Every structure is written in C-alpha cells, then in structure tokens.
Amino acid sequence: MISITTAELNTLLATFIWPLSRILALIASAPILGNPSIPIRVKLGLALMITILVAPTVEKSLPQIDPSTGIGLIILLQQILIGVAIGFVMRIVFVAVEMAGELIGLQMGLGFAIFFDPQNSGQIDIIGRFLGIIASLAFLAIDGHLMMIALISQSFSTLPVSPDGVTEATFTTLANWGSEIFKSGLQLSLPVLTALLITNLALGILTRAAPQLNIFAVGFPLTLSIGLLVLALSMPFYAPILEHLVHDSLRLMMGILNVSKINMP
Template sequence: MSLRFLGILTVAPAFAASAFPIQVRLWLAFLLALFALPAALELPSPEPILTIGGLVTASTREYLLGAALGFFGSLPLYALQMAGRIVGMQMSFGMANVLDPFSEVQVSVVEQFKFLAGLWFFFHWNGHLLLVRAAGESLCLAPLGVPSLAFPLDPGLGLWMQRALVLAMRMVLPFFGALLLADVGLGFVARTVPQMNIFVLGLPLKVALGFFLLMVVLPMSIDLIHGEVERVVETALGILQVWR
C-alpha cells in the first residue's frame, strides 16, 4: 500500500520537486499507508503471494497505480504549463528560459510563472489532500495484492490529453486574438509609414500587450482550473477501475 502512495509522491507535480528528498518521500509514503491501514483492513483480505515473482509483480502494479493516479489527477497543472509555453512563444519569450527547480530543466519564463501560480492555488484548494484521499479510495477500486500487470488497451490517456489540450486552449485563446490584432495593426503601420522600423517597435509592443493580457487573463485561468481540480481526480479514479 505504501508503494501506491510512493507513486503519487514521485509523479504528481505537487510532490515531484527535486528538492523533496527521496528519504522524505519514502517515510511519508509509509506514514500515509499507516493512516490508510484501518480502511484497508475493512476490505476483503487479498490472497497470499507465495512467490518472489508474484511479489515483484504486485509491487510494480501498486507503484504504477499510484503513478497513474498522480499523473491523471494533476491535469490542471500540466494544462497551465502547456498554456504558459504557448503564451511565452507568442510574447516573443521563447528564448527566455529559466531553470525549473521542480524538474531541473530549462522552461519558459511565462510557463514557470503560470505553473507556480497554479501550484500555489492547487495547495490552497487542498488538491494535494484530494490526491492522497483518492489513493485511499482507490483501494476499493483496485484491490491490493493482485500479482498481475495486465494493463488495458485504452488506459484513458487519449481522454486525458484531449481535456488538457482543451483546457490549455481556453486559457490561450485571448492571447491569440489580441496578439493577432496587434500584428494586423503593425502591418497597417508598416504599409502607411514605411520609414518606421516595425521590427523594433513590434517586439516591446507585443511584450507589453502580453503582460497586460497575462494580468487580465490569469484570474480567469485560475477559475478554470478551480473547477477542474476535483473533476480530474474523480476521472482518475474512474480510469483506475479499468486497471483492476
């Protein structure tokens, strides 16, 4: 059971920071398993596993179930990252990258800003507690001690990607519309005043317009992911039902 919690603590962006030591994750997974033990004892007892191969298979299955729950349940944060990367490219910030302390890779400045803002609200709305609670409820949907790795042909990844893309596009469309109008306006200026260097004028204009839109649209983006936090966790639990 602790391996299922360890899968969530390893994959979910809310817990996957590299500054979060692996020893702390192991102890935290063990403590969460102790807290969930009374509920697990009320379920039917699994059949004993008498072989080392069956034990390894069952342990791998438990870890993968927790990782799947953490991955599918973190859809709003991944959608924010996707939207931030697209917005950064539209604002001409595609080359302005910073080091992400969570994944230790280079990411866009706008992407990192939107992700950290979404992560703060994710904790504020107790999204991390929802994931932990969902792991406890998943014990009823996917029982413990099953020495099998028979995965479904459709684990729900297509539906997850569709919802993440739609959510990201809903946050990006205002930027597309406003920056497209800015490009059209700059095109008219270039035709009417050919002496003006549009390339020099356009870059700071698009950056300023992008920051203004970011200030206006960010609260709407937070409202969008607020309505998705509980829904995606329920969807993740529904996906786990096909992994029984």
C-alpha cells in the first residue's frame, strides 16, 4: 500500500499550485491569450500544460512552507500579482493602439460608430477596433505570445517562488509604463490628426469665403474620405511602431523578472 505523508502532500501541492497561479494569472490578463472568446477550458488546459512542463525545474527552489498557512496564501497572492503584472505590461500596447483609433475616429466624425469590445467589456470606436485587430495580427506575426510563454517559464529561475515577492520599484515601473498609452497613442494617430487638422482649417477658410456653402453637407464626407485615405497610406508605417512597442514591453517584463534573454521555444 502506498502511503503519502502530510509533508510530501504539501510539497506536491506547492510544486503545482504556486507556479500554476502565476501562469494562469498571466494567461487571464495577457492580450490574445486572455480574450474572452477563448474558452476557459482551453486557458486552463494551456496553463496546466505549461505548469507540468515547468514544475520539475522549480521543485528544488520552492520554499519549505505549507501552502495552507498564512505565509503560503501570501505567496499565492504574490504569484498571482506577478502574472497579472506581466500581462498588464503587454496589454498597455493594445490599449495605446485602441486609444489612437479612438482619437482618429473622433476627428473623422465616426464617434457615433461604436461597437462592444468583448475583450475589455466596454464600448470601442470602429477605428480603434480596426487598429486593435491589426495590432493583434502583428503581435501573433512576431510570435509575441510565444515570447510571453517563454518569459513566464524562465521567470521561475530568475524570480523564484518565495515570500519576498515583488518590490516597490516594480510598481513604480509599471505605473510609469502606463504613460506609454498616451505617448504611443498620440504617435500612432498623429499623421491622420495632422491631415484632418489641415482639412478643418481649409473648410473654415472656405466657409468664410462662401458663407452660403452648407459646411455640414460638405465637411463630413470630406473629413471621412481624407481620414480613411491617410489612414490607408499610414498603415505600412504602423507595423514597425507596433513591433517596437511590443519589444519595449518585452524588455520591460524582462527587466522586472531579471531575465537577460528570452529563448524562443
């Protein structure tokens, strides 16, 4: 008869529960992987598969603490926080892209064209939705999802499971990274905003020169056409910017987790 002691059972639980909580928190908060359209069973299965592969490498570095104690629960919360922080860093990139789309759509007169965004459980502009899809495709094209999985796997050796957790500097770094939403959003939307600003100035001059002209009948289709034209011409230049943003976010995550290099699967 096989007998398992309480200490062996606690060690077995800790080997899987703590890494699983970090990996599952990343999958739940990261873009693409955390999309609500992906079934929960698929997310849980992916997290379990990664945990099974990672567990043998982290077993020796785990603290000898009972997972059911107060310190064990604190460690569990810390692992969840680490996973959410990694996913938050990458999600900032997609929020910046969607913000750029909202700025463009607002200036084009498409502020009324709003769709429900299932990923964020809120309303989003049609241009923001379009640029969000482009960002998702670019993210998959450069294997960003594989980089995140490789990063979370290597994080257990550089940031092992322990009661220490993350430092205050980590939260400061994440807060500063949040400013990237406004900077990158404005950078992405600047070409279209500049063209629409020139268009509105020209329409203002035209209105002063010909007061009898119905500016509402002429202005809306004109700004819409010019906005779509400049957006189409700007699309080839968006890919390098998106790739730069993704690599910046990966470098930030590597700095938080003290990972010097990501080994691609």
